[in-house]
Amino acid sequence: MKIIIAGAGAMGSRFGLMLHQAKNDVILIDGWQEHIDLIKQNGLKANFNGEEIVENISIYHQNDVSSVDFSADLVILFTKAMQLDGMMQSINNMVGENTKVLCLLNGIGHEDVIKKYVPLSNIILGNTMWTAGLEGPGKAKLFGNGSIDLQNLGTDGKEAAEEVIEVLNVANLNAKYSDNILSSIYKKACVNGTMNGLCTILDSNMAGFGETDVADDIVEAIVSEFAAVAERENATLNVPEVLAQIKTCYNRETIGLHHPSMYQDLIINNRLTEIDYINGAIVRKGKEYGIETPYCSFLTQLVHAKEQILGAK
């Protein structure tokens, strides 16, 4: 399959690499010049489950794609939430009438942006429990396992979604079809709405936070706010199942030692975070629906305060 990875940071590098190894025709598109230059010069380097590997994958700056001749079957979106609209504009001419667009960003409501550029029948929404980090420009650090849930947004796109699942599974990416992707997205947003902001503010990995005495109380309070908002959007959450999924993040043998992507953004790279698309989205929707969201509101404020203290850009 001809695949564009739009947003080739940590996660885009993981997916690009695994899909390239599974013999797909993959190109990466990104906006970070130093990262692009190093991948062009040296290939995409990765510490992949402890093994140092290099794969030669084409990469382009998103401002230079107008002349690239590549009619993609599939675009996988892996920008940060605040970069999504800009990326969609950059790749607009590479998205043909049969190109499927799979969105795997964390957070809520990305379909509203994608719909401006892509017909509903070509949009596939998903979420993933895979993780990834960057050791620096041009080099990814990839360990552990993950999974993907996805569903076509339009009523007539199921066959294409199933084809995408097959391609992802040949690359060992563990994808499965979801009959209610909005619930899955809210379920994943609960993981991010707890792990990402809390580990960032507390300067901890997920296992470290999960092993504290107060972890259960804080997590339950935040999840109850997500569940109340989700309910209003017909995305009913099975709260015990969500809490159990969050607890899997504390496992030191699997992903417990991972610092969530928000921690990587703010604490490691001094970059602005996606908090407004996660807990901040719950606060906005809560106001709309008349639902109190004090924990999400406080956590959003704390993360914004930390962004300002650290002078994040």
Ligand SMILES: NC(=O)C1=CN([C@@H]2O[C@H](COP(=O)(O)OP(=O)(O)OC[C@H]3O[C@@H](n4cnc5c(N)ncnc54)[C@H](OP(=O)(O)O)[C@@H]3O)[C@@H](O)[C@H]2O)C=CC1
């Ligand atoms: N990392 C993870 O483990 C997981 C992440 N996700 C989600 O996947 C999406 C993509 O996340 P992720 O891959 O972590 O994003 P990254 O931060 O690794 O990359 C996203 C973009 O940020 C820019 N960038 C990143 N680091 C730097 C830097 N040091 N200096 C300058 N620019 C930089 C690049 O674009 P540009 O230069 O154009 O700004 C890059 O394409 C997000 O929605 C995230 O929440 C989901 C599951 C797990």
Ligand SMILES: CC(C)(CO)C(=O)C(=O)O
């Ligand atoms: C690993 C996980 C699940 C933590 O919330 C994630 O999605 C992230 O790092 O953004």
